[in-house]
Amino acid sequence: MSSKKPDTTTIPIVDLGQLGLGVAGGPSEDELQRVAKELGAALTGVGFVYLKNHGIPSQQVEAVFSSASKFFSLGKETKLKYETGPSQSHGYLAVDRQKLDASAKFLEQRETFNVKDMTYPLPDEEVPEMRMALETFRASCWALVSNVLTAIAIAIDLERDFFTSTQEELFKSGGESFAVLRMAYYPTVPATVPPNTIRSGAHTDYSTITLLFQDDMGGLQVRDVEGRWVDATPIPGTIVVNAGDLLQFWTGGKYVAMEHRVIIPEEEVRRQPPSQSIAFFVDPNAETLVRPLDGSNTYQPITAKQHLLNRIRMIYT
Structure with a gap:
């Protein structure tokens, strides 16, 4: 076996190939093993990876971006009708309501709308196309997640359904999962950016991936x-995937949830546009007990729900 050290400075690109959506017949065993090996190397190294040939149509992504842009362009009072709080995982959060950086010294210029479950309120009156766009997109994300989690399980010699079997509540109406699709909107900044302003402060994700x-x-x-x-x-046509805290706990630190942030690029200051992103946080069923699978005591056992609640207490203002 190669003793080559993992690359911890470059975010690699993994071609999903036959694991991408829409591939007739599904992946061959060789293809599963190839993708598993490459994903494993990426998550052991820098903890982030670009996925290409993932199969989620660009039209689906653009439809969510478009409907989100319409929502975030609404007046403040209208958006606040959908406001959420620390005990909820669905709804709108205004600028600086959530401090991802533990030091809380930054102004975090970001608005978000979290979507936990399609039975929760959405701006159907103001942005009627959002619901259909989200339903289609979430289904594609989950299909892709299933393939990615299967490959990760193979990479660490687990039963292939180990991770997917912990996610079964994700798409049940009212299911006990804290998986969330988050639409983020970064408002236009002034030509002179105020000190200590950032889009998202440094943090790790609480999710599996x-x-x-x-x-x-x-x-x-x-x-x-x-x-x-x-x-x-x-990189056009790619998705960024990263390991979250729970995957780090499960693997005893083999796969690391790396700290990340969103800064305000100089190009954005020059061009003056707002910008957007969409994140799909994949969390297990709420009562799933997460502990190191190697039998070590590197991390103490904790349920997915309790870990989320611990993180929530730290980041909401």
Whole structure:
């Protein structure tokens, strides 16, 4: 077996090939093993990876971006009708309501709308096309997540359905899962950006994995093991996937939830546009007990729900 050290400074690109959506007949065993090996290497290294040939149609992504843009362009009072709070995982959050950076020293210029379950309120009156766009897109995300989680299980010699079997509540109406699709909107900034202003402060994701869809503006940076910030520059046609806290706990630290942030790029200041992203946080069923699978005591056992509640207490203002 190769003793080559994992690359901890470059975000690799993995071609999903036959694991992408819409491939007739499904993946061959060789293809499963190839993708599993490449994903494993990426998550062991920098903890982030670009996926290409994933199969989610660009039209679905653009439909969600478009409907989200319409919502965030509504007046403040209208948006606040859908406001959420710390005890909820669905709804609108205004600028600086959520402090992702633990130091809380930054102004976080970001609005979000979290979608936990399609039975919860959506702006059907103001943006009627949003519901259909989300339903289609979420279904595609889940199909892709199933393939990715299967490959990750193979990479660490688990039963192939180990991770997918913990996600079964995700798409049940009222299901006990804290998986969330988050539409983020980054408002236009002034030509002179105020001090200590950022889009999203440095943090790790509380999930198992996260799928991230970026627009062309970017700003995402990942902190590597040397403490340097690495740009996750948008690559057309790709999705960014990263390991979350729970995957780190399960693997005893083999796959690391790397700290990341969203800065305001100089190009954005120059061009003055708002920007957007969509994140799909994949969380297990609420009562799933997560503990190191290698039998170590690297991390104490914790339920997915309790870990989420612990994180919520830290980030809401």
